Amino acid sequence: MIVKTAHKCYVTNDKGVKVIDTTMGSGAQIIGHNNQLLKRIGGQIERGTIYSILNCHTEHVNSYLKRYINPEFDEKYIFCNSGTEANMRAIRLARAYTGKKVIGRFHGGWHGGLDGLLEEHPDNKGIPSETDSLFKVLPYNDDKCFEQITSDMAAVIVEPVQGSNPRSDIKSFLQKLRDHCTKTGVLLIFDEIMTGFRLSAKGGAGLFAVRPDIVTYGKVLGGGFPIGVVGGKTEIMKTKNVFYGGTFSANPLSMYAARVILETIVGTKEINYDTLNSAGRVFRNELNDFFMEKHLEMRVMGCGSLNRIIFTDKFIRNRKERDEFEPRDAQTTFAKKLQELGVFVNGNGLYHFSMAHTPEVIKDLIRLIKIAAKDL
Ligand SMILES: Cc1ncc(COP(=O)(O)O)c(C=O)c1O
Numbered sequence: 357m358i359v360k361t362a363h364k365c366y367v368t369n370d371k372g373v374k375v376i377d378t379t380m381g382s383g384a385q386i387i388g389h390n391n392q393l394l395k396r397i398g399g400q401i402e403r404g405t406i407y408s409i410l411n412c413h414t415e416h417v418n419s420y421l422k423r424y425i426n427p428e429f430d431e432k433y434i435f436c437n438s439g440t441e442a443n444m445r446a447i448r449l450a451r452a453y454t455g456k457k458v459i460g461r462f463h464g465g466w467h468g469g470l471d472g473l474l475e476e477h478p479d480n481k482g483i484p485s486e487t488d489s490l491f492k493v494l495p496y497n498d499d500k501c502f503e504q505i506t507s508d509m510a511a512v513i514v515e516p517v518q519g520s521n522p523r524s525d526i527k528s529f530l531q532k533l534r535d536h537c538t539k540t541g542v543l544l545i546f547d548e549i550m551t552g553f554r555l556s557a558k559g560g561a562g563l564f565a566v567r568p569d570i571v572t573y574g575k576v577l578g579g580g581f582p583i584g585v586v587g588g589k590t591e592i593m594k595t596k597n598v599f600y601g602g603t604f605s606a607n608p609l610s611m612y613a614a615r616v617i618l619e620t621i622v623g624t625k626e627i628n629y630d631t632l633n634s635a636g637r638v639f640r641n642e643l644n645d646f647f648m649e650k651h652l653e654m655r656v657m658g659c660g661s662l663n664r665i666i667f668t669d670k671f672i673r674n675r676k677e678r679d680e681f682e683p684r685d686a687q688t689t690f691a692k693k694l695q696e697l698g699v700f701v702n703g704n705g706l707y708h709f710s711m712a713h714t715p716e717v718i719k720d721l722i723r724l725i726k727i728a729a730k731d732l
Pocket residue numbers: 382437438439440441443466467468469515519547548549550551574575
């Protein structure tokens with residue numbers, strides 16, 4: 357699939373074939389491709405796209421985040437250009453603040469292509485085992501993880517909702533994780549690159565009412581432009597002598613985009629969480645009813661507008677169980693079938709709905725998925 361143009365929730369390939377887009381820039385484009393706000397954001401191009409000097413938008417973004425999203429956090433955030441970069445900085449900050457090295461991370465999680473976070477990935481060549489030894493892989497959504505989170509660790513990083521098994525029944529696990537980290541003096545980092553400004557205006561932290569010590573954002577906040585953000589409690593953010601800089605960090609185009617997105621979220625105009633969540637709910641309910649009625653070994657799991665079809669009828673607690681029950685090629689075979697029917701599903705298997713996925717589009721998508729499923 358080579359895309360030539362994108363509009364609303366559709367992408368058109370180089371041969372002129374238009375398909376429903378379910379990845380929406382890996383979740384980054386929550387309003388819809390080629391939307392009205394992009395034209396406004398594009399106005400920044402005339403005022404300059406790169407200064408490498410402080411720009412006037414950054415303070416607005418800081419103050420929106422302080423006022424509406426994380427009032428208990430420091431008023432200054434660290435800005436960079438990708439989720440991967442934000443997590444690298446968050447991990448560095450956690451190590452600098454605590455003076456400890458080991459970071460806990462969960463099996464089935466994704467925090468970007470950083471050395472040390474790819475041990476289970478098939479493409480993990482070139483990473484010295486010494487790097488891997490600075491991370492501890494923990495079982496996700498499983499209380500057994502708590503005995504492995506020990507006071508000698510700097511931090512634990514977790515996606516409030518993992519893309520590999522997106523679910524809304526995770527609140528009590530996150531609460532226990534929060535309590536355990538507080539008790540052991542281990543920092544809790546929420547990687548909200550995917551969930552931030554998607555599950556709710558306040559991300560997974562807001563939805564589940566669990567507060568991390570450090571948070572990272574990306575994707576939606578950039579409005580379709582590259583961004584990564586780190587924020588946290590003041591005493592942590594004030595840690596001295598931690599390096600964060602970069603040529604494109606806090607560039608005026610990405611910062612203006614973030615400012616416009618935050619204005620939109622606060623004003624509940626172009627982004628409306630009830631609308632987004634309703635698209636996800638209809639998608640899950642209708643397809644799960646259909647899969648059960650037809651005795652298909654398929655289910656939809658998800659949380660809000662973040663969804664995944666799994667190829668088993670069993671309840672799965674985490675990615676490990678998904679791997680046990682799901683046939684290895686099921687995701688790619690199904691994605692190929694859907695593409696023939698006019699639906700693009702990304703290699704990561706995630707369905708990210710946007711404001712452009714109207715009830716009519718969702719209905720059509722459900723119809724096409726039913727055709728593809730019956731054909732399996
Ligand atoms: C939860 C999470 N963290 C980090 C990343 C990495 O972000 P980026 O691809 O912008 O580097 C991603 C990207 O998919 C993600 O979903």
